[in-house]
Amino acid sequence: MRLVGFGHVDVGWRSDDELIRAEGKVATSEDAARVDANPPLDQLMKLQQQPKDKVVKGESVVYWMRMEDMRLEDNTALAQASQKAQEMGVPLVWLFVLSPGDYKMHDRSPKRIDFMLRNLRYLRPRFDKLNIPLHIVSFDKRLSIPRRLVTEVFPSLGANHVFCNLEYEVDELRRDIATVKLGRENGVDVVAVHDRLVVPPGRILSKVGKPMSVFSPWQRQWAKIVDDEPDLLEISPDPKPNDAGVRQHEKLGKLFDASDIPDHLEGFEVEDAEQLKVSWPEGIDKARELLDRFLHTKPRKQLLKLVDPLLDGAEKDEKLSRVQQYGTGRNLVDGDNSSRLSPYLTSGVISARMVLREAKKMGKGGKLESGRDTGLGMWAQEVSCKVHFYNHIMCTWPRVSMGRPFLEKFADVQWQVSEPHLQAWKDGMTGYPIVDAAMRACKARGWMENRVRMVTASFLVKELMLDWRLGEKYFMESFVDGDLAANNGGWQWVASTGTDPQPYFRIFNMLSQSEKCDPNGDYIRYWVPELRNLKGKAIHDPHGKMPSAEFKKLGYPAPIVEHKFARERALFRYKNPGEKEPGSE
Numbered sequence: 096m097r098l099v100g101f102g103h104v105d106v107g108w109r110s111d112d113e114l115i116r117a118e119g120k121v122a123t124s125e126d127a128a129r130v131d132a133n134p135p136l137d138q139l140m141k142l143q144q145q146p147k148d149k150v151v152k153g154e155s156v157v158y159w160m161r162m163e164d165m166r167l168e169d170n171t172a173l174a175q176a177s178q179k180a181q182e183m184g185v186p187l188v189w190l191f192v193l194s195p196g197d198y199k200m201h202d203r204s205p206k207r208i209d210f211m212l213r214n215l216r217y218l219r220p221r222f223d224k225l226n227i228p229l230h231i232v233s234f235d236k237r238l239s240i241p242r243r244l245v246t247e248v249f250p251s252l253g254a255n256h257v258f259c260n261l262e263y264e265v266d267e268l269r270r271d272i273a274t275v276k277l278g279r280e281n282g283v284d285v286v287a288v289h290d291r292l293v294v295p296p297g298r299i300l301s302k303v304g305k306p307m308s309v310f311s312p313w314q315r316q317w318a319k320i321v322d323d324e325p326d327l328l329e330i331s332p333d334p335k336p337n338d339a340g341v342r343q344h345e346k347l348g349k350l351f352d353a354s355d356i357p358d359h360l361e362g363f364e365v366e367d368a369e370q371l372k373v374s375w376p377e378g379i380d381k382a383r384e385l386l387d388r389f390l391h392t393k394p395r396k397q398l399l400k401l402v403d404p405l406l407d408g409a410e411k412d413e414k415l416s417r418v419q420q421y422g423t424g425r426n427l428v429d430g431d432n433s434s435r436l437s438p439y440l441t442s443g444v445i446s447a448r449m450v451l452r453e454a455k456k457m458g459k460g461g462k463l464e465s466g467r468d469t470g471l472g473m474w475a476q477e478v479s480c481k482v483h484f485y486n487h488i489m490c491t492w493p494r495v496s497m498g499r500p501f502l503e504k505f506a507d508v509q510w511q512v513s514e515p516h517l518q519a520w521k522d523g524m525t526g527y528p529i530v531d532a533a534m535r536a537c538k539a540r541g542w543m544e545n546r547v548r549m550v551t552a553s554f555l556v557k558e559l560m561l562d563w564r565l566g567e568k569y570f571m572e573s574f575v576d577g578d579l580a581a582n583n584g585g586w587q588w589v590a591s592t593g594t595d596p597q598p599y600f601r602i603f604n605m606l607s608q609s610e611k612c613d614p615n616g617d618y619i620r621y622w623v624p625e626l627r628n629l630k631g632k633a634i635h636d637p638h639g640k641m642p643s644a645e646f647k648k649l650g651y652p653a654p655i656v657e658h659k660f661a662r663e664r665a666l667f668r669y670k671n672p673g674e675k676e677p678g679s680e
């Protein structure tokens with residue numbers, strides 16, 4: 096059975112040669128290859144380079160904020176919109192488009208939508224202080240966005256100049272292509288600019304001018320470009336304030352009084368709103384504090400719990416700070432060993448440039464360290480390169496976001512179909528404590544440490560032999576930092592189908608992973624209360640280490656799959672795509 100209903104592409108602003116098969120959101124390899132041959136980002140960039148008619152001034156300039164650039168500082172499109180407004184002597188307006196239909200289609204999690212709304216509320220008084228009004232609209236039907244913006248919203252604001260930052264996912268690029276085209280037909284200049292990545296997609300090429308899909312040489316090239324061109328880490332200026340007279344403006348004045356940022360969106364309600372505010376406080380000030388803590392204070396064990404990541408009592412220590420210990424810390428889950436900045440970077444609450452500039456200040460000779468030699472270098476590499484790498488891959492080979500494996504040779508690997516197994520994985524009831532702890536943490540926090548993302552993903556794919564796209568979808572629906580490029584990149588790496596992936600024959604052993612990333616079992620004890628009284632190695636393998644009568648008393652499930660059997664099954668199916676091992680159902 097081909098799985099349908101996931102991925103990141105739907106029918107929409109597409110040309111005939113980009114048809115996505117009607118059976119669902121998984122493109123055929125032929126259709127995907129056609130999209131790869133003419134990627135939407137290239138189409139948009141070419142379109143923007145075409146000569147355009149002169150556009151008349153209008154009554155305002157619009158900055159269209161997206162859910163990936165939710166900040167006032169170091170925001171390329173916002174800075175350019177502000178400059179245009181100043182040159183023309185007209186007010187700047189901040190536009191935000193809500194689209195529950197779009198969020199549903201793209202598996203956005205309620206936690207991420209809640210974080211987005213909280214950040215909008217955080218930003219409003221800050222824009223207000225600059226006399227920049229917010230116009231917020233809601234269009235449930237995502238495909239109607241270009242038409243409604245160009246024919247209703249921009250005219251209502253008297254805007255003929257619009258600036259936005261590029262989002263690199265296929266659907267979002269198609270939306271922008273349609274908006275730019277329609278804008279031109281209606282006298283509106285819509286400009287989409289690079290902002291999210293320090294080095295824009297398309298710039299990192301091999302010696303023979305080809306895009307690169309292997310991480311290490313790609314990373315070296317990235318580091319060289321950033322070294323040669325320090326301007327890439329320059330920060331965009333903050334927007335200039337509007338004249339206070341805008342508050343009396345016939346069309347724009349009323350926007351200042353509107354209280355139209357909803358508390359929640361229908362279909363995206365969160366049960367734990369108060370806890371989410373504690374776990375992921377909104378706004379750039381909090382992101383800066385998190386960064387500062389990570390760079391300058393020691394890790395703390397109690398931070399493995401569901402607590403405020405900015406809890407008092409962090410101990411300053413430049414030598415033993417979390418970033419300096421990142422080389423080992425990144426593989427541990429028993430504390431706040433990593434930065435926890437992913438929700439902020441994903442939603443653009445803080446920019447990668449701002450984060451990297453802080454890391455650069457700490458580098459030897461004021462240089463940005465990037466490499467495996469130091470904790471700082473290793474971390475800077477994750478922030479810069481990993482985020483960038485997967486976005487570059489998606490822009491160059493958009494088929495990865497169309498439900499296709501990067502390595503087509505694995506397209507026919509035979510998956511199991513088992514709703515009970517999938518549900519046990521989601522609920523943290525697999526009988527593998529480290530998997531269950533992480534999946535339960537995921538439900539509560541909307542976030543997991545990188546190591547356990549790899550472990551839980553590996554369990555789904557290689558132990559349960561369930562299609563990696565089911566896991567990809569569930570993570571997107573659950574995480575506060577759900578990001579298509581990073582999530583898809585992570586899943587395809589684990590599933591051995593991606594660019595430069597983990598080889599298929601290297602299969603994680605859950606037990607040894609558990610012992611390595613949670614050596615004392617504290618993470619498991621906290622997130623799996625049935626096991627909280629267990630001592631020693633039994634915490635990692637209660638079923639294997641305890642007498643069966645004792646184990647039964649725990650009220651914890653026995654393992655739903657046996658590792659040796661699962662390993663052999665996975666090896667066979669990866670080695671022989673399209674086939675199942677003899678005797679299997």
Ligand SMILES: Cc1cc2nc3c(=O)[nH]c(=O)nc-3n(C[C@H](O)[C@H](O)[C@H](O)COP(=O)(O)OP(=O)(O)OC[C@H]3O[C@@H](n4cnc5c(N)ncnc54)[C@H](O)[C@@H]3O)c2cc1C
Pocket residue numbers: 425433434435436437438440441477478479481482485543544545546548549552570574576577578579581582583584585586589
């Ligand atoms: C299966 C799977 C799914 C993932 N899904 C997402 C996702 O939806 N959103 C997301 O932001 N990250 C995702 N990641 C990457 C990574 O796990 C998280 O970015 C990281 O755990 C976030 O914690 P942190 O901010 O403390 O990271 P740190 O270790 O402090 O790293 C700093 C930043 O670097 C970036 N980063 C670090 N590691 C990676 C990586 N392996 N790939 C891409 N970026 C990285 C993130 O922006 C992160 O915030 C996924 C990884 C896997 C294996």
